Amino acid sequence: AAAAIDYIRRSQAGLLPRLSHPRPSDSSDILGLDPATRASLDLLRTRDGETEHTLFAAVSRTVTAAGSRMLADWIAAPLTDPERIARRQAGWVWLLDKPGIRDDLRASLRAAPDMARALGRLSLGRGQPRDAVAIRLALGVAREIGTILNRHENLPPIMEQAVRHLDRAHDLQDLLGRALSENPPARMDDGGIIASGYDAELDTQRELRDGSRRVIAALQQEYATEFGIANLKIRHHAQLGYVIEVPAAAGARLRGREDLIMRQGTASASRFSTERLVSLDQQIAQAAENAGLRERHLFTQVVGRILDEAALPDMAAALSCIDIAQSCAVLAGGGTWCCPAVGTDTSFVIRAGRHPVVEAALPRNARFTPNDCDLEPDHRVMLLTGPNMAGKSTFLRQTALAVILAQAGLPVAAQSMRIGVVDRLFSRVGASDDLARGRSTFMVEMTETAAILNQAGPRSLVVVDEIGRGTSTLDGLAIAWAVLETLHSTLRCRAIFATHFHELAELADSMPRLSPHTMSVREWKGQVIFQHEVVPGSARRSWGVHVARLAGVPEPVVRRAGRLLSMLEKERGRQAPPLPLFEQAAADVPDAPSTPALPPAAMELITELDPDALSPRTALEMLYKLKKLLKP
CATH class of the missing domain: 1.10.1420.10 (MutS, DNA mismatch repair protein; Chain A, domain 3)
Incomplete structure (x- = not known):
């Protein structure tokens, strides 16, 4: 500091x-938000630096x-x-x-x-x-x-x-009401800041200054009559002070007068001065200077009172x-936003949630499809599969934005919401590189994944999309599998894991708190209709060829890709198991010797245990009990 x-x-x-x-x-x-999460969610600015399509613009x-x-x-x-x-x-x-x-x-x-x-x-x-x-x-x-x-x-x-x-x-308000004029100028040098009646000395100087101006007007009329020049003017010149200004033709008649001093002649006008004008100019200048100095002094006092x-x-x-x-x-007030309930437990339920930024950008007659998000403790990890362009990324981001709005104390775009406080939020949605720092897209992805795995905890929320997509299929599947296991069993955080590795849905049998979901898709007359709904289950296709057609890839290329996809799917069905890593992992493990059956009492104790609810001391006591039950 x-x-x-x-x-x-x-x-x-x-x-x-x-x-x-x-x-x-x-x-x-x-709430902990790392730079990658802030950039991913477009909270105050988009990645392009714009402010229009941001969370702030949608809710303000x-x-x-x-x-x-x-x-x-x-x-x-x-x-x-x-x-x-x-x-x-x-x-x-x-x-x-x-x-x-x-x-x-x-x-x-x-x-x-x-x-x-x-x-x-x-x-x-x-x-x-x-x-x-x-x-x-x-x-x-x-x-x-x-x-x-x-x-x-x-x-x-x-x-x-x-x-x-x-x-x-209140005293300051009364002071400013008396001291400041109703419509002060924009700049200090223009004067007129302090109201009349606030300071007697300033009023005196202003009266002298403004009264002299009336004297100038009267003197102008007097000289016009005396010299017989109706268009005679008394003007103030920056270098000459107050001067009599007449047309050049009239000036030729006045040059012989002893009471006039020729100051300047131009092609169109002649300027003269008199001793009376010189004296009056000095008085007016002194009065204006005194008034300006006094006004500055008073304004400084007012500013000091404000700052105090x-x-x-x-x-x-x-x-x-x-x-x-x-x-x-x-x-x-429109009734489509709710007041979320935020507690100290680990609950997490959003009913009919929506993406506020996407919804705000939709045409007036379009409707956003709401979705539920249930990450309660007994199924705290959601595995989300489904095709491209079906809304996975939107669902991930709207869940993260709902947490930010809820914990900021603001309304949430949902029918209802109940969550336990999230201590850290990680959002890894969308691929980008950082070539200026020598990092490829996959390297950026792995760096952000490392940050999540090193910092997330049981009260964190992690929303990630397509972990492992920047490398080979088997490498990517292995990384995604390992990350998913860590989120579920080691970090034990609330998470939404979106992926195109559909084989990971098979892990639900070995991960009790993993909940497979997918984006609903319908086929109609050879066309694919994305319903943008999150439903239980897992996808078996990604519809990438269909998305290629939507993007404008030439039709011959799309048809060729479709034929190749069918051929590869048939070939894989004949030669490869549904999840090769499972089979490979099982093949690498030698046959273990058979173990004797556990005593019924030990089996009952293990069945009733809830590992997530055990304190360290209670866990140690359970180990001693099991050891005692297993003694021959």
């Missing part, structure tokens, strides 16, 4: 912005810039504390059945300027008059919103806290929080 402050001080020429006290942050309070209904920034922070750093999550949810749930209050809050918030940005500029000495006016307007909006919410009893805690922060800084008000950062945060609450209430 000290190094950061030193950098700011040096880079800002000694000036420091308004800084809050450092606060300790525990990484366990925030905020009306203030500060509210949008806080919502982005919530999405980027979801929570792992169910109590804090419930506090956030309570704010927008309270507004769900109160459309009148929502509309009043939105109308008031639309007038709220960005208080935090204005404070930042003022604290660095870069503020302009309109930044101070922004603080005044924000204070007015805060008082107005506080009045709206104070009309109602039984506010949720997050709203009560916001109201307490909004109901402060400790309540402003909390007030800005409260306005942003209320903006997010109304945004969530508007989003969930």
